[in-house]
Amino acid sequence: MPFGHHFADRAGYFSWRAGQGNVRRGLRTRWRRLRGVYSPSEVVDFDEYHVVRNRVDSAAIESLLAGSFARVAVVKYWSTYSRALQKLGERLRLVSSFGILASGRKPI
Numbered sequence: 001m002p003f004g005h006h007f008a009d010r011a012g013y014f015s016w017r018a019g020q021g022n023v024r025r026g027l028r029t030r031w032r033r034l035r036g037v038y039s040p041s042e043v044v045d046f047d048e049y050h051v052v053r054n055r056v057d058s059a060a061i062e063s064l065l066a067g068s069f070a071r072v073a074v075v076k077y078w079s080t081y082s083r084a085l086q087k088l089g090e091r092l093r094l095v096s097s098f099g100i101l102a103s104g105r106k107p108i
Contacts, residue, residue, distance in 0.1 A: 001095060008089065009080065009096040016081040058098045070104030 001009070017026035029044055038045040058074045065072045078089035079097045089096070 005094045005096060008092075008094050012080040012082060012085040012089070016085065019082075058100065061100055065100065065102045068106055069102040070106060071102070073101045075099045075101060 014026065017023055020026075029042070032039060032042070032045065058076075062072050062074050076095040076098045078086065078094045080086050080089060
């Protein structure tokens, strides 16, 4: 993710978190994630795929799947918790997440 997009993603997250009234919990969660320490007693450490994917390389996945599927597409998009920031990020064409679509399974 480009630096500016990553910065906007983190800023959006923290502004949303501040509006939720649980900034301390958010900071504790962020600190654990930065250190790569996940608490089995904290549901938020494991309930979202992006937390544990640890810098997955979308281009590497696309390349790997290309051998088994006729069509592989990486779909990059902006995603945030705040409705207003979602609209702004889309308007600015920011990217914070991706999905992969693979179709046309090739015979083995």
